[in-house]
Amino acid sequence: GAVVSQHPSWVICKSGTSVKIECRSLDFQATTMFWYRQFPKQSLMLMATSNEGSKATYEQGVEKDKFLINHASLTLSTLTVTSAHPEDSSFYICSAPQGPSNQPQHFGDGTRLSIL
């Protein structure tokens, strides 16, 4: 079964709305989670590393005020796209490591975000 749960799967909303995406680790604790963005027919682009109990680490070029990340517990990280605009439409996917960094990560099923 899935070890990382991501919700919602689909979001369609109006421009200017803020959208929250949740990523939960099931049956294990994740002090770190990763948020990726993926455009059609492209690879995953790491946006930020979510750290439990501390600030997220953002990749270069990712707007911190646009993409708010909160890692309030050992099993939950949230990504909030604030004041979303059509250019924020994309596929967002989270992952969590269950072991050392040279081991594969567990991915959520992703969220398709469409901003009208």
Add this chain to the structure above:
Amino acid sequence: AQKITQTQPGMFVQEKEAVTLDCTYDTSDPSYGLFWYKQPSSGEMIFLIYQGSYDQQNATEGRYSLNFQKARKSANLVISASQLGDSAMYFCAMGETGGFKTIFGAGTRLFVKA
């Protein structure tokens, strides 16, 4: 710097035939892991196979095998007896023990023909 290269944007294979998806990598960390993921059109990332840098034998998982050539820094995925359901995007990825993030290649889209 660590890097993953997948040079095949798209591949076609006839159903029931084998296909090899290429992946080369670059790292200075002696301890690392190589992974392949399948991403169907629905979007979820499905983990297929893992190869550790110190593993002596090539990894196999059912119809998937990883042709690991350490000296050449290549980690090609071999899918035997292709099925229509294998049509998807395939990503090669790497994680370093001394690192933190997983890095991904650009991906290869596989089309299986009936």
